[in-house]
Amino acid sequence: MPTVTAPVDRQTIHQLFEGRHTTHLFSEGTVDLELIQQAYEDARWAPTSMNCQPMRLTVLEPGERRDAVVGHLKGDNGEKTSAAPISVVLAYDPNWHEHMPTLYPQMDGLREKFAPRVEFREKMGRDNAYLQAGYFILALRAVGLDVGPMGGLDPEGVDTEVHAETGWKTLMVLNLGHGPSSDEAAQYPRGERFEFDQASQVL
Template identity: 50%
Template sequence: MSTSTLGKTLDRETIGRLFEGSRTTNTFTDEPVDPALIQKVYEDLRWAPTAFNSQPLRLTILTDGDARDAVVEHMMDANQAKTKAAPLTIVAAWTADWHEHMPTLQPQREGARERFAEAEGMRKGVGEQSALIQVGYLITALRAHGLEVGPMTGLKASAFDEILHAENGWKTLVVINVGHAANPDDEDAVRPRAGRLEFSEASQIL
C-alpha cells in the first residue's frame, strides 16, 4: 500500500457492501465461480495480520464433484442441499505446521522454526485462533471481489479431515458456499435481516 492511500476512509457504499449491505446467502444463481477468482481473493486477504505472521489458514476449493458429495454427507441436514447446489464451496481449515514457513514469513527471526517446533501446544492455539481471524478476512475479501457467501458450521470436522486432509493434517473450521448472486427464484435465498447489538451493548471505554 502506498503512503498516499494511508489514512483515507472508504466511501460508504463500499463499506456497506462489505458489511451492512451484504447478507448470508443460502442459494445462488447457476453462474459458475472460477477457482482462479478465489486465488485472487486469497492474494488480498493474505496481507492482513495474524499472530507471529503465522498465516495458518488453509483452503480446499470444492466444485461440483465426488469430493464435495463425500463431505456433504457429514453436514447438518439443513446445509446439505444448498451446499450441493452452490457454484463453489470453500472448506476453510488451519494447520499446526505453520512454523515450517517461518523462514519465509519471518526471515528476520533466526531459528524461529526450530523454537516453534518445540512448542506444540502454543502452535495449535495460535494456529486455530489466527485461522479463525483469517476466515473473517476471507469472507470480507470474497465480498470485496463481488461474490456472495454462505458461511456454515454444523459439520463433522473429523470426517471432513479424513476425506480432504488425510495427507496434510489440516483441521476443518468452517464451510463457505460462494456464488455471484443470490437465487432470485428462492424466497429464502437471503432471509430477513436479524438484529445486531449496538456499540453501547458490546463495548466499554475505560
C-alpha cells in the same frame, strides 16, 4: 510529515458489511476460480500473529470429492452445499511453524521453539485461521461473490476426505455464488446487531 491514509468511501464499506447478507441458496451460474484466487491474494496481506498465516483452502467444484464432503455436513448444510456453484473448505495447518523462517525471518529459531509446543500451535493456528477467515469472507464480497459460511459439520470426517495428505484441520465450509436465488430460504431475515454502546466500553 506522516502519511495519512484516506478513508474508504461509504459505498464500498456498505458493499462489504451492511449491504451484504449471508446467502444459503444461490442463483444459477458458475464461479470463476480466478475470483477466489484474487480474494485470497487480497486477504493474505491482512495481519496475523507473527505473520503465521495458518489458514488453508480446499476449493471443491461440483463432483465426487464435494459429494464425499457433503456426507459429513449436519442438518440441511449438505443440501445447501450440493446446490452451491462452488465450495471452499477453510482449514488451518497445525504445522504452520515450519514456515516461520520465511514468514517471520526477523526472529531466529521460531520454528524450533514452537515445534514441541503442540497444544500452543493448535490454539494459535485455530485462532489466527478464524481471523483470516473473516478477512477472506470480506475479500470474497469485495470481488463480487456472495458467501454462505457454515460450521455445522464433522471436521474429522471432512479431513478424511480432503486433508488426509496435508494434515490440515477443517474449521468451516464456505459456499460461494453470484447472488441469492429466488427461493425465500436463500437469505434469512437479518438479525439485530449490537450498537457500539452495547458492545464496548471507553475507559
